[in-house]
Amino acid sequence: MDDLIREFINPYHVQVLILLGIFLIAALGLHLITGVTGQLSFGHAAFLSIGAYTAALMNLRLDLPFLACLLAGAVVAALAGVLVGFPSMRLTGDYLGIATLGFAEIVRVVFMNLEITGGARGLAGIPRETNLVTVYVLVILTVWAMYRLNHSRFGRALVAIREDEIAAECMGIKSLWYKVGAFAIGSFCAGLAGGLYAHLLQYLNPADFGFARSFEILCFVVLGGLGSIAGAVLGTTILTIAPEMLRFSAEYRMMMYGVLMVLMMIFRPGGLLGGVDLVASFRLLWSRLRNTATPAGGA
């Protein structure tokens, strides 16, 4: 299968597409935390790095199969997510965001100093196991899971917390448990993405998971439109592909990227697809089309 893909797409494009898939999974995790539940997180890269290092070490030290490594990374990241979720009982809004930022920086510094992760030199020699098919199967699974989640009792409770936490509590929603749950699932996705990232680049460095990466993922979700799965996918795609498309401008590329972010916010402050549920819109469109096709009875 891999060889077949290589026949049609050049390796550089394959690499970009795989990275896009990895960021899609991570962004969908943040979509659940920030977009659906409304909890600011400025530290998503920390979960990515926890997943990446766990998966890589499972592979290098314990020689576990690839999928088991991925799962281990995701589970450890989810546990870290639970740890971060608890302060959300006391901290709200920007303060929670700032606390997660602090958490992420601490995680980075710890990875920078630990012996087992190779410290600032980084962790090298991870086998390349991630391929296009695995990544996109996982992307589709994540999108499907997020969609099912959004339309479940659990997902509706999360939306209720986002809209008005006090009112949600009055309706009998134990908001702390739901928020911790959202953090756990969101960071599970990030951990999964981290494991894939480690087995794609074959080298990990704590500097790759600084707050710049956290904000990058946050931008994916916000630019696409908070609370919309299609938005998260679109935002991630645009912002991952844009720097590659802007390569013609060589050293001006990141400048243009910055300007692009400002302009997109000015023209679409709510994000490209803010509050849009693509499936529901299609259903609406479909029913309208059907209604116009068959003239209303009695006419």
Add this chain to the structure above:
Amino acid sequence: MDLQTFLQQLLNGITLGSVYALIALGYTMVYGIIKLINFAHGDVYMIGAFVGLTAVVLGADVWLALCAAMLACLIVAVSIERVAYRPLRGSTRLAPLISSIGVSIFIQTLVTLIKGPQPVGFPQVVKNTIYTVGPLHISTVQIVILLVAAGLMVTLQLVIRRTKMGKAMRATSEDLHTAGLMGINVNAVISFTFALGAVMAGAGGVLVGMYFNSVFPLMGVMAGLKAFCAAVVGGIGSVPGAVLGGLFLGVAEVLGVAAGFGSYRDAIAFGLLILVLLIRPAGLLGQPQQRKV
């Protein structure tokens, strides 16, 4: 650590902390008025350092370099507010935040393109004598930093407490819409707030350049984040809080390094941040948020 080392490190910590405090003031004032975490503020500080450096290279003395940096930062910050934040007034809270990250990326890349990514040394502008006061050693640069920082903070306090514009700022941070209804030109107040914050940050940039003798395009990232932590630790929105938080973090960081946690230097500020937030969610001097139903 004996008493003498402790006192010496305390002094060094206060020096570093007063620079954090200068930057933190910009974060806290802007947040107090428009509830925006201005991530481009650290980069304004970096621009200040570069403008000061250029002025010194062209032959200016310390005071002229400081003035040039402050003026340049003022212009930059007011333009940023005009272009990237004002059109977003009244939209969701996250929109200006993302916009500020975009501005930050833009400025960092621009300065890297012009000046190159390597750290540049800062020419010695102040004749660096080290005075010995009792058991303590204090250098001329440290004295300049402490004096300038203290002077700026006192001036700021006077501006906020005694002038008409300061009164308008306090009213606007109390309630933006009502302030507008009372005839306050809210846009002018916000521009003025950005300008004040930028002046402080610009001065801070030059002072840090002199102190650590190194200026580079990404210097605003870590300094900005830590200053931001300082603002939150002190209670974001509170001016005395930012000063207290800055000094607290500066002292904690220097003492932490002196106690042998050098490799965890950057984690100290964030660890304290989380600790303070968990114990006092609104910061040391902040007003607790009230949840209204």
